[in-house]
Amino acid sequence: MGPTGSGKSSFISKVTGGSVLTSCTSGLRVTKCKVMGFANLVLVDTPGLDDTNRSDLEVLNLISKWLKENYERKALLSSVLYFHRITDNRMAGTPLKNFRVFEKLCGDHAMAQVILVTTMWDEVEDDVGKDRLAELRSTYWKGMISHGSTTFRYENTKESATRLLEEMAEKGIERRHKELRETAAGQEFFSLECNPQCSTGAP
Template identity: 40%
Template sequence: MPSAKLWGGLFGPSAGISDEDSVVLVIGPSGSGKSEFINIATRSTKMVVHHGLESGTLQVQSASCPSPLNKRRGVVFVDTPAFDNNWASIAEVERRIRHWLEKNGKRNNTISGILYLHRISDARMTIPPLASLSRLGDLCKGGDIGEKIYLLTTMWNEKNKKVGAQREVEIKQKYWAEMISQGSKVFRFERTHESAWRVVNALLHLEE
């Protein structure tokens, strides 16, 4: 079982992220399951999962664990405040992320990729992905921006699979078509360790 490590605080203490570590930004609207995804991926309970309608994560924090496919390679999952929160603008959230990277010693303040989470139970989107992701795209190192952003649907156990699949098609066509055309991939998170790492391995181009 991977051993998770938590870095908290408003911007996080100086955790000394290695240049070999892969930093993955986990973003999405309030209640999309960001903290839960990180807990399941790292097999820990260190991220507090909130169940209210308002944003639970008010600060940038992270947890890390070795990649299941390469124990010598660390993956750092960064939990971020929701972009639809009621206390800070997208620009402020972006500033906090950049400051967190600086404080934790990440060279060139770059990240390996972004996971954008969306509840499949939601019929509508509060903020289109591009409105949020366009400000963060230049944090990703190398490659086309679309290939560095993967789109992840969550809360599948709360909806009938058939209804969810129909909604997934609609979301891809109506909201995510531009991202997909730029190289983004769509995955389902089914609240399992395996489904979490399926998308992470693909995002980081790790071989099964």
């Protein structure tokens, strides 16, 4: 998950190297592949929460429906990757609102399964990127990290993608999927739908 243009699709491309079976399901890009000994690895590229063609509620509904259908087929969600551009010099407005909703979607019990992935390191000075990551870890991401989430510096290379996949595998556990309306994120989205003037969010 993550904003449009944050590197989700690029990561999947680097992981699979083109050896994939991909299908688009109502806006979700589902990629099945065999890498690193994983016989049935499924990577789900979700629309950005800032998608211009869908509301936040529609995006979350897409994700919720897909997870529910596949949970019933005994396919289990092992981990969640949240992609963030390190090139963004501040976190406010829509990006901040999207992250707050994502945080609520996970809930305290699932935060240990989350990897917060920073991307586009080749577009900033290394010291600048490190300072921004330190700020993210000590402020916006502090709560999730304290509940077990980890961070990962993705270098947009095959090697870096493989290391991220290894971390993803280590976090894999069975997690029961909740119905959309039962999650704090779902409640947040319904609130936003009822109050569109609040859709830009606030810290």
